[in-house]
Amino acid sequence: MDGALVRRVVPEVISVLVRRGAGFASAEDAVQDALVEAWRVWDHDSAPGDPKAWLVTVAWRKYLDAVRSEVARTRREEAVHAAPEPGPVSGVDDTLWLYFLCAHPSLTPASAVALTLRAVGGLSTRQIAAAYLVPEATMAQRISRAKHAVAAAELGEPGDVATVLRVLYLIFNEGYSGDVDLAAEAIRLTRQLAAGVDHPEVAGLLALMLLHHARRPARIDADGELVSLADQDRGAWDTELIAEGVRILQAALARDRLGEFQAQAAIAALHADAPSTEETDWAQIVEWYDELLALTPNPVAALNRAVALGHADGPRAGLAALAALDPELPRYDAAAAHLHERHGNRSEAARLYARAADKAGSVAERRNLTRQAARLNAERHAEA
Known part of the structure; x- marks a missing residue:
């Protein structure tokens, strides 16, 4: 079969x-x-x-x-x-209806993700459990509860486009685990959605996924270590995916109905277009972060804007913008370390990289931040 x-x-x-x-x-x-x-x-x-x-x-x-x-x-x-x-009825219409049903407002994000992968993606419970690193019995219960919640809900009130897109983006951000490539699966499902829904934000999400996914071959080195954007081999990026993502984004932006996924995709496109970190159009990236923050006051976007401002107007400006944000934000210390390093304060940068490593959400990220701290400490000792 x-x-x-x-x-x-x-x-x-x-x-x-x-x-x-x-x-x-x-x-x-x-x-x-x-x-x-x-x-x-x-x-x-x-x-x-x-x-x-x-x-x-x-x-x-x-x-x-x-x-x-x-x-x-x-x-x-x-x-x-x-x-x-x-x-x-057309197969496309039926599948689209199922997308919205799986994103029903009565479901939690985790349940909506699991149900979408099961019903729309066609993945087995074992595959979904392995991808999310939970026992199969736990995932089976999650999916069962989601199905019963949908069955008991008013089917006349399915999730809207924004909810469906958030579910798909949650799937994409899980990346790869076990025998299921969730990033590729999310792209497949978003392509399917884009084929049946004429909405600029659907196109914006697809463009964002493609532009991020294009950098995937360079994110991990031969030793399995995480590689930061500045250190990635840009020659390893998938230029065909980048070109497709930019083409989809341009068509969406031309409709003049800007949404948060289009703004994020525009930022990703500027990174993808730059030959190096130094040659990136940081001023335009800051402008796109301003557009994004006008659409949704996301503190993580504000954090990323501070880093971009540190490249566009200098690290002192970036640190000033960072000082206005909550220091408990995820990756705040890593952003501060980066800006302090650019400002020449390697001692403080090393301290902040080490503190960021203690708070890292993954082993790969922790090891990368630890290496950054060790590198700066080694440079300081070599000059002493």
Whole structure:
């Protein structure tokens, strides 16, 4: 069986069953039963000409069989058979509807992410659990609770575009873990969403993902260590992804409906376009951070703006902007260390890098910050 085909049509099949009246959890169970049947009877020579129609037929039959086995068989069968079956609908429309259902406002972000990967992405519970480094039983419970929450919610109030995009961005930022490349999966799902939703922020998110993903080959060195943007081999960046991301971003910006993902993508595009850190258009990056902060007062964006200002107008200006922010912000110490180093205060920079390492959220980040502190201390001792 073609795994890529299955992952593409399964969300559409689930959507058809839910539209016909099946509960979300029941629909997903019925589709999984249909897939088991498909694995048993399909092969390369005898797969049906319309796999989606075949799965809809079998899954609906499995669902009706399950309904008939319930204690309240008569009442539920009457409700099911009384519901009119919809006419043909496009697969794209069905899948898009499922996106919004999985981003229902009744769900927590973690539950929405898990349900999206399960129902829309077609990943197994084991794969999702491995990607998020939690036990499979824990992830199964999370997905089960999400399905039941959606089933009990008002289906007339699905999540909006902004909620769907936040869910997809959460998936993208998990990157790679285990046997599931969540960054690539998030890009695949966002491409699918962009194909059916004409919205500049959907295009903005896709552009942002592509521009970030283009730098992925240079983020880790041969020893598996994290490499900061300034030290990355820019020749290893994926120029085709960069070109695609810039093209998508330009088309979105031309519609003059600026959103936060478009602003973030514009910043990423300026970094991608620069031959080096020194040749980056930092002044324009500061302007884009101003646009972003006008859209959403994000303290992390303000922190990044202070760093960019330190490059555009000098480290003293960056440190002044940083002083106005909460020192408990994530990566505050790392940003301060960077600016102090640019200002020539290596002793204070080394101290701050070491403190930032103690607060780092990942082993790779901790090791990178520790190396920065060690480098500055070694330089100081060599000059002593």
